[in-house]
Amino acid sequence: MDRSEKIGLGVAVVGHVLLFGALSLGFLGAPELPKKIEQQPIDVSLVPDVALEATAPQSVETPAESVAPDEGAPEDAAPPAPEEAEPEPKPDPVPPAPQPKPAPPKPVPKPQPAPEPKPQPKPKPAPPKPVAKTAPVPKPVVKPQPKAEKAPPAKAAPAKSAPTKAAAKPSATPAKASSSASSAKPAKPSSTKGSGSTAEAKTSRPHGSRLGDNFLKGLSADPSPSKSEAPKAAKLGAQAAANIGSAILRQVQPCANRQVTPGPGAERIRVTINLKLNRDGTLKSRPTISGHAGVDDDNRRYVDRVDDLAIATFVGCSPLRGLPDDLYDVQNGWSNFSLRYKLPG
Amino acid sequence: MNPVLTMDSATLSPIHLFLQADWVVKGVMIGLLLASIWTWALIVAFWRRIGKTRKGMTRFERDFWKAEDIDVFYKAEGENDLPSARVFAAGVTEWRRSTAGGTIDKSGTRERLATTMGAAVAGEIDKLSDRLNVLATVGSVAPFVGLFGTVWGIMRSFTSIAAAQNTSLAVVAPGIAEALFATAIGLFAAIPAVIAYNRFSHGINRIEASLNRFADGFHTTLSRQLDGSR
Numbered sequence: 001m002d003r004s005e006k007i008g009l010g011v012a013v014v015g016h017v018l019l020f021g022a023l024s025l026g027f028l029g030a031p032e033l034p035k036k037i038e039q040q041p042i043d044v045s046l047v048p049d050v051a052l053e054a055t056a057p058q059s060v061e062t063p064a065e066s067v068a069p070d071e072g073a074p075e076d077a078a079p080p081a082p083e084e085a086e087p088e089p090k091p092d093p094v095p096p097a098p099q100p101k102p103a104p105p106k107p108v109p110k111p112q113p114a115p116e117p118k119p120q121p122k123p124k125p126a127p128p129k130p131v132a133k134t135a136p137v138p139k140p141v142v143k144p145q146p147k148a149e150k151a152p153p154a155k156a157a158p159a160k161s162a163p164t165k166a167a168a169k170p171s172a173t174p175a176k177a178s179s180s181a182s183s184a185k186p187a188k189p190s191s192t193k194g195s196g197s198t199a200e201a202k203t204s205r206p207h208g209s210r211l212g213d214n215f216l217k218g219l220s221a222d223p224s225p226s227k228s229e230a231p232k233a234a235k236l237g238a239q240a241a242a243n244i245g246s247a248i249l250r251q252v253q254p255c256a257n258r259q260v261t262p263g264p265g266a267e268r269i270r271v272t273i274n275l276k277l278n279r280d281g282t283l284k285s286r287p288t289i290s291g292h293a294g295v296d297d298d299n300r301r302y303v304d305r306v307d308d309l310a311i312a313t314f315v316g317c318s319p320l321r322g323l324p325d326d327l328y329d330v331q332n333g334w335s336n337f338s339l340r341y342k343l344p345g
Numbered sequence: 346m347n348p349v350l351t352m353d354s355a356t357l358s359p360i361h362l363f364l365q366a367d368w369v370v371k372g373v374m375i376g377l378l379l380a381s382i383w384t385w386a387l388i389v390a391f392w393r394r395i396g397k398t399r400k401g402m403t404r405f406e407r408d409f410w411k412a413e414d415i416d417v418f419y420k421a422e423g424e425n426d427l428p429s430a431r432v433f434a435a436g437v438t439e440w441r442r443s444t445a446g447g448t449i450d451k452s453g454t455r456e457r458l459a460t461t462m463g464a465a466v467a468g469e470i471d472k473l474s475d476r477l478n479v480l481a482t483v484g485s486v487a488p489f490v491g492l493f494g495t496v497w498g499i500m501r502s503f504t505s506i507a508a509a510q511n512t513s514l515a516v517v518a519p520g521i522a523e524a525l526f527a528t529a530i531g532l533f534a535a536i537p538a539v540i541a542y543n544r545f546s547h548g549i550n551r552i553e554a555s556l557n558r559f560a561d562g563f564h565t566t567l568s569r570q571l572d573g574s575r
């Protein structure tokens with residue numbers, strides 16, 4: 001390193017130190033920035049249940065029959081299964097003693113069914129069958145035993161309804177055949193024949209005439225339900241909830257405009273208010289505040305006041321009109337509705 | 346490492362930017378700063394050396410062509426440090442050696458003279474252009490080094506975004522500013538280096554050309570002397 005390089009090094013070091021010193025002192029600093037950039041809050045309303053579920057149930061249409069209804073002997077169409085034909089007699093003895101024995105079912109779990117024949121038969125769900133009336137007589141004592149293990153739990157409720165149903169219903173069809181086929185033949189002799197006619201039951205086979213699959217395609221014996229009928233919504237969808245929320249806010253706007261803002265920054269507080277409404281739009285109870293948002297150091301002390309003002313706003317304009325009646329008591333409906341509210345301004 | 350860096354106008358000063366930076370970026374910044382200092386030292390040194398050399402050569406050649414007697418001139422200027430003086434001294438030395446004996450091989454002497462002076466020119470140019478390659482290196486590499494620091498710093502500030510779960514400008518800005526500061530220093534070092542390299546290589550080429558011209562002229566003079574002497 002010769003002399004000129006030493007001089008150059010000295011000059012360069014001094015120059016850099018001077019330059020960075022000047023920069024550090026702000027000589028060439030950034031242009032003046034505003035001390036604090038005012039950040040305007042943006043209201044973002046979060047819809048909690050987006051795409052929760054379909055707002056309308058799917059309408060199901062009965063498919064057309066591919067097998068023509070049987071015009072033959074009514075017995076053939078809906079044969080009771082051979083296995084079921086025998087058990088039927090068992091329930092018969094039950095009907096007379098359903099009410100008196102709600103308690104007995106508990107002791108039942110015991111393995112020995114023999115001593116107590118009466119209590120056990122009740123549990124059986126079968127009683128509603130019409131056969132009960134016609135053939136109560138058959139072995140009441142003997143058969144119940146097998147049932148005892150089957151259905152020990154107390155079936156008080158079904159047991160009670162059982163006798164009435166049995167009386168009302170003449171149709172004796174436990175058949176597994178298609179419901180339309182069974183409904184086509186209300187008048188069944190099988191009820192009278194009851195359990196005894198095992199021979200006929202065994203011949204059970206649908207005797208429908210086999211035609212091509214496209215025979216009578218699109219037609220069914222039953223009138224198909226109209227599609228134009230608007231089914232009741234199962235749940236309140238997000239879109240509908242937003243519509244109801246804005247409808248409510250629109251109606252309380254006059255009351256909201258009358259409120260006096262308690263202080264600067266209070267309009268940034270967003271309260272979540274919960275309304276319990278009657279079907280006619282009146283408040284079932286005083287609205288409650290379930291949450292706050294947008295609270296910061298500036299407006300913390302106004303929170304209580306804002307709560308009061310929000311409640312007063314909704315109470316003041318309380319009979320809410322024009323809310324869709326069909327969305328009142330569905331799940332998430334407006335019978336119990338939460339929405340966000342903030343003071344105007 | 347605090348991901349949320351406070352931001353005010355003071356943090357834009359180079360010292361704060363340096364202090365906030367990651368250690369990799371700090372290393373890049375220090376290296377580039379040293380490169381910049383060394384670049385400027387070389388710039389100043391070359392400037393002085395080339396200017397002095399060119400001025401001295403102009404004066405030397407003027408004096409040379411005015412001189413009546415080469416031997417007298419050699420006594421006066423033979424010890425000079427100028428490149429042209431060295432070439433002159435090399436030529437005179439070779440001339441004296443070649444003509445010292447009884448018989449003179451004219452063509453051999455001419456060849457030797459040319460070779461000697463050519464070698465002297467090349468040596469002087471080498472000496473002059475020493476460290477010019479440093480300028481070339483700094484000029485081409487410093488931007489990339491700065492860019493490396495920037496990329497690293499931006500990666501780091503993205504990491505702090507992820508850590509803070511916050512994309513607001515206040516989180517990102519300091520990290521990006523300090524990262525870009527690395528590129529700024531890289532350019533700060535590279536731009537003068539590139540300009541100086543081009544300028545000084547041009548100056549050295551001119552010195553080389555004028556040295557060659559002087560050597561050729563001196564060779565011509567000696568060659569004529571060789572013919573006239575016999």
